[in-house]
Amino acid sequence: MSRQRSLEQERAKGAWSKVKEVAKDRDIAEEYAQLAKSAPADIQSNGLGQTLAFWRAKKGGHHKKLGEHVSEWVMNQMNQPGKDLLDWIVNEATTNDYRRATAEAIAFLNWVKRFATAELGGE
């Protein structure tokens, strides 16, 4: 039996654990779900850098949390663990890296969006 798992499975697993973690924090759970719901389309419309910067400017607990989750996941996928995604985009990433990071962020957030809707209320 092969232990090879698809990238989508890994994304789902990562998203699932983050959503479970947020579920314990009732103060931000519902707002986190709302934000996650629009996040993939926001990135597609406005770009990854702009969206991350916007979340950072908003200073809500749920903005901060979702930003951290995306950052951690994408940086691990780009083999840059421990770095901050926005910081890396601004200072280091090439155009190619940035495009890959965008695709990865949207793919990951699609899972977060589904699980958050299911687990944290909201629709």
Add this chain to the structure above:
Amino acid sequence: MFEAASLLFIYVETPLHAGSGRSLGAVDLPIQRERTTDYPIIQASSIKGRLRDECKNKSGLSNEEHLAIFGPETGNASDHAGALSVGDARILLFPVRSLAGVFAWTTSINALARFLRDASAVGVKLNLELPEEPNPDSALVAGDELKAGDRIVLEEFSFEPVNNGTVNEIGKWLESNALPEGNEYKYWRESLPKKLCILPEDAFRDFVKYATEVQTHIKLDDNTKTVAKNALWTSESLPTDSLLYAPLMATKSRRESIGLSGKDVLQKLAELKITRTRLGGDETTGQGVVALRFYQPSGGDQK
């Protein structure tokens, strides 16, 4: 077998939503795409149905000829097949916001190679050599129209411009053969070679995936005049100024009362001078206006 074939060029004038139903992706109502490349397409049945509708009751085409070309009405579908066969529309040029020159018509070697192959399949021979695939961070252009300083900046991604003579040749061919012929298109035809940009194929794929038009829709609650619960969704469209092409093929008429050769069928279609139509959804809110151009191969090397 098919006796004659040609190409139909479809130029998008207002955002076009050829939808594929609900999705679980980033956008609630996505557009139709190819499975293997994620390139946008418009399904053939949608184009054929639209042409059928557009040609009905047009002077220059009798009702019998209409049935011979497009096939009988649903009730008599088993009588015979129509003489016209339409293929899926594929993307050739995709407009992307550009820091210089407002927008660039992007394409890639992959998209161009497919176009050459599809064109050759319908007997359209283009004497165009494709250039080498550009480096991952550069783009092939003709001239300086798209250069902002020494870079090309599309959306938020920057590329190093590399001048390439072939880009101009491809642009010139499309200018004369693919863009709509009307006088109102003079500016666009002349702009094309200058705004044409051949991207690395992965970059082009990412643009057609992520740089489409995304519109947010809501429904208001009558009493509160705020968004009704759960009534917020996003819908994706192909942006204005996209260029697609679809193969057209014709057999001789299979309808007993009508004797048309395949060549006659395509001739008849082109002579109806249908220059504009609507495709896809949301027609009543101004979406999906397209300009059409029926390409006529000169020399007629038909099979």
